[in-house]
Amino acid sequence: MGRSRRLVLATLCVEAVAMASIVAYGYLSLVAVAVLYWIDLLFLSFRAMAQRLLARKTTSKTVFQALLPLRLLKHKRGAVRVTDKLPPFYPRNVPESIGVVLLIVVSSISTAYVLAVQVPSDFWRNPFTPFLLVGGVAAAAAKSWLILKEHIASGVHETEPGDAVVPGKRLLVLTLYAGILYLVSEGTVGALSQNGVGATRNGMMFWASVLVLLRLGYGVRASRIRFVDGETDEEGNCEDGAGTNDGLLSRVKSRLLGQRDVVIPSPPSVPDRRPFETAEPKRSSVIAAGFVNAIAAGGVVDKRFSTEGVEFRVGVLFVLALSALALLNGSVVFFSLVIGVLSILTLTLSAVSVVHMKLGVGGVEYRFYDSELVAYDRRLQEPQWSVPYDRMRDVSVERGLFGSPLWLDAGTVSFERTDSPPENELKNHEPRSSIPFVPEPERVVELIRSRRRR
Numbered sequence: 001m002g003r004s005r006r007l008v009l010a011t012l013c014v015e016a017v018a019m020a021s022i023v024a025y026g027y028l029s030l031v032a033v034a035v036l037y038w039i040d041l042l043f044l045s046f047r048a049m050a051q052r053l054l055a056r057k058t059t060s061k062t063v064f065q066a067l068l069p070l071r072l073l074k075h076k077r078g079a080v081r082v083t084d085k086l087p088p089f090y091p092r093n094v095p096e097s098i099g100v101v102l103l104i105v106v107s108s109i110s111t112a113y114v115l116a117v118q119v120p121s122d123f124w125r126n127p128f129t130p131f132l133l134v135g136g137v138a139a140a141a142a143k144s145w146l147i148l149k150e151h152i153a154s155g156v157h158e159t160e161p162g163d164a165v166v167p168g169k170r171l172l173v174l175t176l177y178a179g180i181l182y183l184v185s186e187g188t189v190g191a192l193s194q195n196g197v198g199a200t201r202n203g204m205m206f207w208a209s210v211l212v213l214l215r216l217g218y219g220v221r222a223s224r225i226r227f228v229d230g231e232t233d234e235e236g237n238c239e240d241g242a243g244t245n246d247g248l249l250s251r252v253k254s255r256l257l258g259q260r261d262v263v264i265p266s267p268p269s270v271p272d273r274r275p276f277e278t279a280e281p282k283r284s285s286v287i288a289a290g291f292v293n294a295i296a297a298g299g300v301v302d303k304r305f306s307t308e309g310v311e312f313r314v315g316v317l318f319v320l321a322l323s324a325l326a327l328l329n330g331s332v333v334f335f336s337l338v339i340g341v342l343s344i345l346t347l348t349l350s351a352v353s354v355v356h357m358k359l360g361v362g363g364v365e366y367r368f369y370d371s372e373l374v375a376y377d378r379r380l381q382e383p384q385w386s387v388p389y390d391r392m393r394d395v396s397v398e399r400g401l402f403g404s405p406l407w408l409d410a411g412t413v414s415f416e417r418t419d420s421p422p423e424n425e426l427k428n429h430e431p432r433s434s435i436p437f438v439p440e441p442e443r444v445v446e447l448i449r450s451r452r453r454r
Contacts, residue, residue, distance in 0.1 A: 006153075010146040011219030013139040014040050017132070018212045024128035027192060027201040029208040031123055034184045036136045038111055041174040042104065043140040047148050048167060049100040053089035054157045070095040072301060072360030077268075078380030087152060091359060091380070103175050110178035118185045268386035270374050275367035279444055281410070285437035286362040288405040290354030294346075300405065301361060301412075301436050316342065366435050368447050375435075389451040391419045397441040404437065411441030415448070 014036065021032040074095055079088035123129065151157065173180070191200045293300040297309030323331075323338035363379040374386040392415045398404070399411040413435040438444055 004150055006146045006150040007222065008220060010143040010150075011216060011222075013143040013146075014136070015212055015216045015219070017135050017139045018208075018215075020135075021128070021132055022205055022208045022212065024132075025123070025126060027197055027204050028120065028123050028126070028188060029201075030184055030204045030211075031119060031181075031188055032128075032132055033208045033211060034181050035115070035119075035123075036132060036140075038107075038174075038177050038181065039133075039136040040140045040143065041170060041177065042107070043137075043144040044167065044170060045100055045104050045107075045174055047144040048171060049097045050086075050089075050148055051151060051157065052097045052100070053093045054087050054152070055093055055161050056090065056158050057161045070098060070356050071298070071304060072356065076360070076377070076380070077384050078377055078382030080380065086148075087157060100171070103171055107174045107177055111181060114178045114181045114185070118182050120185065120189060268374065268383050269372070270376075270383045270386060271369045271372070273369070275369050275374070277368045277447060279366045279368075279435065279438045279440070281361055281364065281437040282439045283362070285404060285410040286357050287354055289361075289437060290357035291350050292405040293357060294349040294353035300357070301434060316345075361436055366438070366444070368451075370451070373435075373448070387417055387419070389448060391417055392448060392452065393418060395445050395448050397445055399441070410437045410439050412436045413438065413441045413444045413448075 018033050018036055021036060022029040025032040073091050076090070076092040079090045081088040188200070188204060191203065195203070289300045295313075296305070297313055298305040319338060320342065323335045327335040359379075363377050364384060365376050365378050367374045367376055372386050372388040373392075375384040376382070377384050395413065395415040397411050398414055404410045404412065415433055417433055435441075435444055
């Protein structure tokens with residue numbers, strides 16, 4: 001198998017900056033290389049998120065739901081094209097990308113703290129540091145772009161789910177990188193105090209050179225390995241192959257996520273003629289539903305609650321109770337800190353939940369045809385589901401609480417389906433048994449019942 005020129009060039013981008021840093025930094029060369037590789041890992045995480053969003057297939061894995069369940073996007077049909085240089089991305093893959101976002105946030109905060117507090121001040125006074133940071137960002141961005149283009153050219157995004165090629169081990173390293181950078185900084189300072197500048201410079205430059213050469217050799221070797229059937233990631237790591245199935249990481253991953261069932265949501269049937277009537281969710285009710293969904297850890301639209309989310313919120317209440325007791329004992333600063341953190345967390349979760357609800361149901365138009373009902377997403381210009389009237393039973397109106405969050409002038413039409421779509425075999429199958437937050441729910445019920453009697 002021939003080498004991929006893209007992957008070879010991608011490897012050279014970052015390693016060339018690393019070699020120049022060794023010469024420029026001397027006894028701080030290992031610190032400089034560690035900072036550069038953290039930048040590289042950050043862009044790797046962005047690339048991993050892009051690979052997930054571009055995947056045409058999705059999986060039945062349970063999404064991490066401790067903070068905010070984004071379940072309404074799980075089986076969203078349709079795609080959005082951002083640029084002609086990339087395939088369209090699929091909103092239904094957004095829930096699977098949340099974990100990568102959390103890794104980026106955790107690593108950025110923790111590593112930034114180590115950079116500000118622990119890294120020797122001589123590193124920041126070095127005139128080469130601006131070049132290292134700017135050049136490192138440019139090199140890492142170019143590397144990730146080249147590898148993403150190779151990923152797209154291979155066509156794996158059409159045949160495999162996004163998590164089949166995600167470099168899980170390196171994402172784990174990204175999460176723990178603050179500790180690695182701390183050890184490198186402490187080791188450099190300790191060696192400098194014991195051995196002096198000359199000996200420390202020679203030792204650090206030697207080990208930094210060994211690290212760069214090892215990465216360079218690994219990248220060139222991995223350039224012979226292509227993206228085939230989801231067995232390797234972009235640099236040749238066998239994430240899901242037989243070589244790692246017996247490893248501790250794979251066993252933990254299997255226990256947490258369960259067996260992966262790959263699925264492409266089946267296209268619903270849509271009549272060619274125009275609907276005789278339509279209904280749309282009320283905008284204010286959709287926004288209110290987003291706030292309620294964030295506070296209640298789910299339950300809105302599909303009546304599914306996140307167990308992890310409920311446990312997390314109980315823990316938050318416990319911390320709030322402790323802070324109240326601390327306030328009674330005079331700890332005003334601690335109480336203010338807890339209230340500030342919880343306020344920011346609540347506002348953030350609420351804002352994300354409102355966006356999630358608007359993407360999930362806010363743009364859906366319910367179209368009534370002679371023989372069936374079709375939910376059509378106007379933003380994605382794609383039908384989401386359809387159901388014949390004769391397959392609907394127990395049609396009813398729900399007002400108040402989750403049927404109409406905050407008791408606004410709207411209601412939800414609920415019904416049971418007598419058919420069984422293919423997605424119902426999945427653990428997290430698509431909710432298709434309600435028409436949420438419409439301003440005239442009684443009119444919708446009347447339309448459905450009148451068509452069922454025909």
